[in-house]
Amino acid sequence: MSIKIKKIDAIIVIALIIIAGIIIYKVDYIPDEKKRETPIIEFFQDVESNKLIVKSVSKVVLWEDLDIMGRCKAPDPSEYVVTNDEIVDCEGIITITYIPTNKVLGTWTFEKKMQLPISLPSEAWFNRGVSPQDEGEHISKIGVNREWWYYTVVFDEDSNLAGWTATISFNHMAMGGLLGFLKPDLLVVTLHGPNGEEYGGMINKVRGGGIIWQPTLQMAKPGVDLKYENSWAEGEAPNWHVHAEDSDIDKNHEIAIDLDYFAPNSAIWIHSNRLFMKGKGKMATYMFTGCKVTGTVKIDGENYDVTGTGHHEHSWSDGIFKLFVKGWDWCHFTLDNGWNIYYSNYYLTPQFSSTKTYTFNPTATLIITTDKGETLTQLNDVEINIEKSDKISLFLNKPLKIAINAKPGITQAILRTYYLKLNLDIQVDDTCDKKFGSIRSSGMSIGQCTVNGKVTWSDSGGNQEVDLNGIGSIWTMRSSIIIQSST
DSSP states (O other): OOOOOOHHHHHHHHHHHHHHHHHHHHTTSSOOHHHHSOOOEEEEEETTTTEEEEEEESSOOBGGGEEEEEEEEOOOTTSBOOTTOEEEEEEEEEEEEETTTTEEEEEEEEOOOOOOOOOGGGGSGGGBOOOHHHHSOOTTSTTEEEEEEEEEEEEOTTSTTTTOEEEEEEEEOOTTTTSOTTOOEEEEEEEEOTTSOEEEEEEEEOOOOSSSSOOSEEEETTTEEEEETTEEEEEETTEEEEEEEOTTTOTTOOEEEEEEEEOSSOOEEEEESOSSSGGGSSSEEEEEEEEEEEEEEEETTEEEEEEEEEEEEEEEEEHHHHHHOOEEEEEEEEETTSOEEEEEEEEOSOOSOSOOEESOOTTOEEEEESSTTSSOEEEOEEEEEEEEEEEEETTEEEEEEEEEEEEOOTTOHHHHTTTOEEEEEEEEEEEEEEEETTTTOEEEEEEEEEEEEEEEEEETTEEEEEEEEEEEEEEEEEEOOSSOOOO
16 A cells, blocks of 8 residues: 655645754754854953953854853843943852853952942032133133143053053243243153152253243143143043153153043042132142053163053142242052042141141142042041151252041031041152252152052941052152242
């Protein structure tokens, strides 16, 4: 007996075989060899931002093929895993497993970050942000005769110059501000290493007043537009480029620095004689902190690739300010835990002796940021104790060790409820020094310092304490004269 198979029956049988194959495949009865291979997925752990970032992936993988254990937020499961994808808001231990082979791709630990109490007044809208006009020159305004643009950086462990610091500053000093009327345009270019390495210095040159004699430091607006012979800086927030080289500034070495600055957050106004529209004041200072810095440094013909965390400050003032200020300390620290601290103080009396204790410092500013300047904690009650100094001339001493105790001021009612206290010890390691005046009655020191200390406070989680350790740049000035300062 022969079985006759109609054409339609054959089609049905074939269709059933295909459907069965698909079902078997879907339930993994027949393994897909490619799918069974464990992919190589490389992640970069961004501790500061609590992220895991995909650096590379060896084959096609869906996010739904990955089992991500721990507190975090992953991309859409239906999407493919591609370079630069991010797993965000990571907290605690994160483990990623490739489901088809049950192989662990990696485990990462994210420590819970301390949430430092935020100083609400510093977050007010009128204390943040600058315009391109604010970034440009102000000396064309009547009364304004001093203006500085200031860049610092601490190079990180991924740099060829890990642990080094650099300071670059373009300075339009007041006429006579350096105790010499013909050379008030100042350029600062310094490099300091962790083992005492030192390059660069300070140089001041002539300023002309007409068509024939042009000023050494040339400025424009809007934005940063500066030129000091072969050194220059240009850009607008949040990006600037700084180039520094000068054969006169270090006669023993050839140095050239090219750095790109990116500010991830808005500027912070430190001072202004205007409450609103601060950039229109005759005396003002703003700064960007937590800047991402990349570039190259060339020393005696050898190039070094560098990355790090930087700081950019812009300051201007009128002649009255020059008469009263007899010294200052400016510091910017990059801490091991990713925080940044800015500290500055002006001294209003002649600095015959550098070792003094100050319990009341109305001009002192201390700002802490845990997130590159997005949020700020400003402490207004600052006590300063200069514990050690070094004589640089008959009437001048530069500080070598500064102890700072800070807490919220009497006007910071909300911040005072946290019982916040900060203790810092600043150790000046290496500086470039320069003295001005026939009797050496004014002097500047610019270089590298280390800092350690702690900050404590109380919140809903109990008593908190964070150790503070890091390195930074420091700039101190001391003047022993009574009538005129060197600003």
